Amino acid sequence: xxxxxxxxxxxxxxxxxxxxxxxxxxxxxxxxxxxxxxxxxxxxxxxxxxxxxxxxxxxxxxxxxxxxxxxxxxxxxxxxxxxxxxxxxxxxxxxxxxxxxxxxxxxxxxxxxxxxxxxxxxxxxxxxxxxxxxxxxxxxxxxxxxxxxxxxxxxxxxxxxxxxxxxxxxxxxxxxxxxxxxxxxxxxxxxxxxxxxxxxxxxxxxxxxxxxxxxxxxxxxxxxxxxxxxxxxxxxxxxxxxxxxxxxxxxx
Numbered sequence: 001x002x003x004x005x006x007x008x009x010x011x012x013x014x015x016x017x018x019x020x021x022x023x024x025x026x027x028x029x030x031x032x033x034x035x036x037x038x039x040x041x042x043x044x045x046x047x048x049x050x051x052x053x054x055x056x057x058x059x060x061x062x063x064x065x066x067x068x069x070x071x072x073x074x075x076x077x078x079x080x081x082x083x084x085x086x087x088x089x090x091x092x093x094x095x096x097x098x099x100x101x102x103x104x105x106x107x108x109x110x111x112x113x114x115x116x117x118x119x120x121x122x123x124x125x126x127x128x129x130x131x132x133x134x135x136x137x138x139x140x141x142x143x144x145x146x147x148x149x150x151x152x153x154x155x156x157x158x159x160x161x162x163x164x165x166x167x168x169x170x171x172x173x174x175x176x177x178x179x180x181x182x183x184x185x186x187x188x189x190x191x192x193x194x195x196x197x198x199x200x201x202x203x204x205x206x207x208x209x210x211x212x213x214x215x216x217x218x219x220x221x222x223x224x225x226x227x228x229x230x231x232x233x234x235x236x237x238x239x240x241x242x243x244x245x246x247x248x249x250x251x252x
Contacts, residue, residue: 016237016238016249018214018235018236018237018238019237020195020214020237020238020250021192021193021214022192022193023140023193023194023195023214023250024140024141024187024188024189024190024193024194025140025141025142025143025184025187025188025189025193025194025195026136026140026141026142026143026187026194026195026196026197027142027143027144027145027180027183027184027187027194027195027196027197027208027213028142028143028144028145028196028197028198029144029145029146029174029196029197029198029199029200029203029204029218030144030146030148030150030152030155031146031148031150032199032200032220033197033198033199033204033218033243034123034125034126034129034133034157034243035123035124035125035126035129035155036123036124036126037148039124040120040121040122040123040124041070041120042066043119043120043122044116044117044119044120044122045066045067045069045070045116046066046119047115047116047118047119048066048069048095048112048115048116048119049063049065049066049068049069051112051115051116052095052098052112055108055111055112056098056099056102056104056105056108056112058102058103058104059098059099059101059102059104061102062098062101062102063098069094069098072094072097072098073090073091073094075094075097076090076093076094076097077090080093085147085167085172085173086167086168087147087148087149087166087167087168088113088117088149088168091113091116091149092109092110092113095109095112095113095116096109099112117149118154120149120150121150121151121154121155122155123150123155125156125157126220126242126243128242128243128244129157129243130157131244132242132243132244132246132247133157133160133243134160135247136160136243136246136247136250137160137161139250140187141162141186141187141188141189142160142161142162142187143161143162143163143164143165143183143186143187144161144163144164144165144166145165145166145174145179145180145183145196145198146164146165146166146173147166147167147173147174147203148166149166149168150166151164152164162186162187163183163186163187165179165182165183165186167179170182173203174200174203174204174207175202175203175204175206175207175208175210176207176211177207177210177211177212180194180196180207180208180211180212180213181211181212183196184213190212191211191212191213192212192213192214194213194214195213195214195215195216195237195238196208196213196214196215196216197215197216197218197240197243197246198215198216198217198218199217199218199219199220201217201236204217205217205234205236206234209234209236210234214237214238215236215237215238216236216237216238216239216240216246216249217236217238217239217240218240218241218242218243218246219239219240219241220241220242
C-alpha cells in the first residue's frame, strides 16, 4: 500500500482495490486530472464575454455577466442533446444563440469561439502532473482521452503523448467503449493491458472498465470523496490522490 497523503485532513489512502495486471500502456484524462478545469473555463468565458461586448455590443443587455454564457451553453445542450460531448459544437451553438437573441451578425460566431478557445488552452498544471508525465512516458506509451476540447500542443505537455483523442477528433467520447479501444490501438496494446487514469467515476472508471481496460481513479480532494462513488459502479483497480502517487504505485 502506498502511504497516505501528508495532510492529516486528507483522509484518503492511495490503495489498490483490484490487482493490476500486466500494464503495457496508459491513457489519461485531461481536465481535472492534469489541471483544474474550472479556472481555465472561467478565464475563457470572461474573455468570450469581453469579446462579445466589444464586437457585438447589442449583446450587452443579455450578457450581464460571464455566467450567462455558461447558462446559455447548458440551455443549448438541453435543446440539442445529440451534441452532448462535442464541446466545440455546444459552445458555438450557445454563441450563435447569444448573437441571435441580440440581433447581431451570426457570422461573428466563429471568431468569438476562436477567442474563447485560445483562452481555454491557458491551463495551470497540477504540481505533480508534468513530473509524473515525464516519468510515465519513459516507461509506457501514453494516450490522452478527454471529452473536453483542450489541445495539448497549446496547453503544453504534448511531447509526452503518442496520441490524443476527444469527441471532436474521434467522433465519440467517454464513457463509450470505442474511444478507449482506439486509445489502446494507438498505444499498441490490448484494452485489457491499458490503464486509464481519470477523475470521473462514471466517464473514466466505469467507462474504461466496461471497455475492458483497467482504471485508476484520481481523487484529489476531500470534496471528491469516495462517498461520491456509485454503489452500482464497478470499483477502480487503483485509487490515487494524485499522479505522483500513481507513479509510486506503478513503481512498487
